[in-house]
Amino acid sequence: MTVDRFIAYITTEKRYSPNTLKAYKRDLELFTMYLNKEFELDKPENASQEMIRSWVVYMMDEGMSGKSVNRKISTLSSYYNYLVRMSVLDSNPARHIAYVKTSHRLPNYFNEEQLGAFLDNNSGVEDFNKVRNILVIELLYSTGMRRSELISLTISSIDFSENTIKVLGKRNKQRIIPLSQKMIDSISKYIDYKEKYFGTNNDFLIVTDKGEQAYPKLIYRIINKELSSLKGGVVSPHVLRHSFATHMLNNGADLNHIKEILGHANLTATQIYTHNTIEKLKKVYSEAHPRAKLNKGG
Helix, strand or coil: CHHHHHHHHHHHCCCCCHHHHHHHHHHHHHHHHHHHHHHCCCCHHHCCHHHHHHHHHHHHHCCCCHHHHHHHHHHHHHHHHHHHHCCCCCCCCCCCCCCCCCCCCCCCCCCHHHHHHHHHHCCCCCCHHHHHHHHHHHHHHHHCCCHHHHHHCEHHHEECCCCEEEEECHHHCEEEEECCHHHHHHHHHHHHHHHHHHCCCCCECCECCCCCECCHHHHHHHHHHHHHHHHCCCCCCHHHHHHHHHHHHHCCCCHHHHHHHHCCCCHHHHHHHHHHHHHHHHHHHHHHCHHHHHCCCC
């Protein structure tokens, strides 16, 4: 395994300290776990630049400090440089990954109109699997919740009278997220199908084809089956969380409100989305500022 060979190299050839070796090994283990969870990829040497960038954004989204994220970028850079020297790779996929103090770049998010059209076109599906799959996409996009939060949702966590859903987030912190009436209707339709096929014994909202609690790779497969054609490639469920935050911000939502819905501990993680609004700000400026309007049409 290339990771083991790399660790052996920096142990014997570079003679890094025990603490540094431990940190490098842990960083690569975490990266490998992320690749497996989000992209079903077992070998980090096969990771693309976009997968690495996605990991960086994920760590920022989880509230990790810039210093820790930058160290992990450095670890990956050293690892891939080693693979290039060993002729395992032709180039280093981490070479253009910016450190977070310089740039908080996001992976691609879905086009708002395109994703909206997809959901509208699939609103009338009647097959259980399809109803469940579309609900998974609707929930992730409409609430910005994490995949792990979606999996742990129960029917009893939904307040149908108040149009809200209670989510159990990181460090067992609960938050309440508002739902549209359309989202409530979609959930109700799905529950009818679920109870028809599997009864009422299982309170978990999202279930497998056999009526059991959903698991991470099932959600990954659902997202890719339904949405990969929109992006032309592999799609991580986390992209729907990014799409939620970006579209909310672009449509005028307050950053603090987005922070609360996403369950971020502080604004630092949420602020990675603000770069996406620059073009919108330019448009607003050109349409609203009196001096900008004077310059139109020469």
